[in-house]
Amino acid sequence: MAQGGDWQQDVLRQLGQHGTPDEATRPVSTSAEPTAPRLPYSAQEPPADAAGAAGPDRPRRTTPAPQSEPAVRAPRTVRLPLHTPESVPTVDPRLAHALGRPQHGDSLPRRTGRTLRGLAASASQDVAEGTRIARELQQPVTTGRVIAVTSIRGGVGKSTVSALLGRTFNHYRHDPVLTLEADAALGTLPVRMGAESVRWSCADLAQILTPAMQLTDVTGYLVPVTDGGWLLPASQGRVGAPMDVRTYRTVTLALRRYFAVTVVDCETLPGEVARTAMDTAHARVVVAPMTAEGVSGTRQVLDWLAQLPHSALADTVVALSASSPDTTLDEKTAAAHLRETGVIVVPLPYDRHLAQGGPIHTAMLGRATRDAAVRLAAEAMHRAARVR
Ligand SMILES: Nc1ncnc2c1ncn2[C@@H]1O[C@H](COP(=O)(O)OP(=O)(O)OP(=O)(O)O)[C@@H](O)[C@H]1O
Numbered sequence: 001m002a003q004g005g006d007w008q009q010d011v012l013r014q015l016g017q018h019g020t021p022d023e024a025t026r027p028v029s030t031s032a033e034p035t036a037p038r039l040p041y042s043a044q045e046p047p048a049d050a051a052g053a054a055g056p057d058r059p060r061r062t063t064p065a066p067q068s069e070p071a072v073r074a075p076r077t078v079r080l081p082l083h084t085p086e087s088v089p090t091v092d093p094r095l096a097h098a099l100g101r102p103q104h105g106d107s108l109p110r111r112t113g114r115t116l117r118g119l120a121a122s123a124s125q126d127v128a129e130g131t132r133i134a135r136e137l138q139q140p141v142t143t144g145r146v147i148a149v150t151s152i153r154g155g156v157g158k159s160t161v162s163a164l165l166g167r168t169f170n171h172y173r174h175d176p177v178l179t180l181e182a183d184a185a186l187g188t189l190p191v192r193m194g195a196e197s198v199r200w201s202c203a204d205l206a207q208i209l210t211p212a213m214q215l216t217d218v219t220g221y222l223v224p225v226t227d228g229g230w231l232l233p234a235s236q237g238r239v240g241a242p243m244d245v246r247t248y249r250t251v252t253l254a255l256r257r258y259f260a261v262t263v264v265d266c267e268t269l270p271g272e273v274a275r276t277a278m279d280t281a282h283a284r285v286v287v288a289p290m291t292a293e294g295v296s297g298t299r300q301v302l303d304w305l306a307q308l309p310h311s312a313l314a315d316t317v318v319a320l321s322a323s324s325p326d327t328t329l330d331e332k333t334a335a336a337h338l339r340e341t342g343v344i345v346v347p348l349p350y351d352r353h354l355a356q357g358g359p360i361h362t363a364m365l366g367r368a369t370r371d372a373a374v375r376l377a378a379e380a381m382h383r384a385a386r387v388r
Pocket residue numbers: 151153154155156157158159160161183187188268321322323324348349350351352354355356357358
């Protein structure tokens with residue numbers, strides 16, 4: 001098992017300067033409206049001249065520091081953004097209103113029946129399995145681990161699976177967890193993670209991040225997730241330029257220094273960013289829809305992964321997702337077809353709460369969905385944490 005090394009010590013030391021590690025790994029705000037980004041320390045000092053001419057050690061300050069800005073220790077050199085993007089709602093407020101109440105993944109009779117059956121179930125078996133999974137999920141890492149989520153088709157549940165993974169890691173781990181959207185095509189990750197608005201995107205951060213920044217500087221540009229952890233969207237939810245490979249590489253490489261686990265919601269394969277993400281991640285999750293054509297297409301992706309130079313299949317997990325209640329494909333046969341390549345397959349059942357769309361409330365997930373999400377996260381972490 002990998003041992004926690006200098007990397008985690010450094011992060012915890014940084015956090016210790018600005019609060020307890022536990023406080024600092026939680027969102028800086030849980031208010032519905034994300035707070036204004038906390039500018040790096042040097043942004044809070046008045047520029048030397050009125051024109052604010054930028055130089056390497058005196059970057060141009062184009063935005064006033066927020067009033068409530070806490071003083072933080074100065075990194076010597078930080079790159080300030082040339083402009084502050086506006087905060088944009090993730091869902092039109094009129095639509096958000098029309099979403100209705102979240103419904104539970106399991107029906108009431110099912111929940112009641114489970115409670116009764118649960119009384120007769122073997123508790124010790126559950127505890128042993130739960131302990132094993134928690135150990136996988138909590139294992140220390142020497143450097144930040146990246147887990148990329150993709151699929152061969154659109155709309156099969158990549159963002160849903162990414163959100164489930166991000167929330168699961170954050171629940172189990174005490175070090176910082178980031179969920180990153182690498183799909184600028186009007187992705188749904190911010191909505192699934194419960195973000196009401198977004199401001200800074202991957203492309204913005206690619207220009208701002210410098211090695212001198214501390215975790216507390218970086219999180220000022222991220223969206224705090226209600227249950228904990230952080231989110232970095234790919235865009236402000238508008239039709240725009242797709243993310244390029246350079247931005248992806250810059251951002252993931254830089255952010256790995258601060259986050260123990262980064263879950264990346266990728267575009268669909270064979271997009272260039274998705275291929276890069278799959279190639280460079282520590283572990284991969286391929287989402288396969290529970291249809292004959294979906295399973296067959298995913299098998300082709302797995303065969304492609306098998307040809308990559310460093311046997312990528314060993315670090316790949318398939319989430320076999322039933323996003324329709326009407327699926328008739330036999331789950332065992334579908335899973336066996338995919339397992340022939342040597343990958344682990346974790347079935348993700350149809351869940352009424354997930355089917356609803358909108359923010360995912362973990363307490364509203366069906367029992368089988370929660371179990372599947374935790375197992376998927378444990379399998380991915382087991383692979384990502386291997387020392388290479
Ligand atoms: N396990 C599930 N049970 C029920 N519905 C699901 C499940 N997984 C996904 N869905 C449904 O499928 C829809 C699409 O999922 P999601 O947005 O995660 O797909 P995606 O692959 O990220 O799409 P895109 O390619 O557009 O980014 C969700 O809004 C939800 O309605």
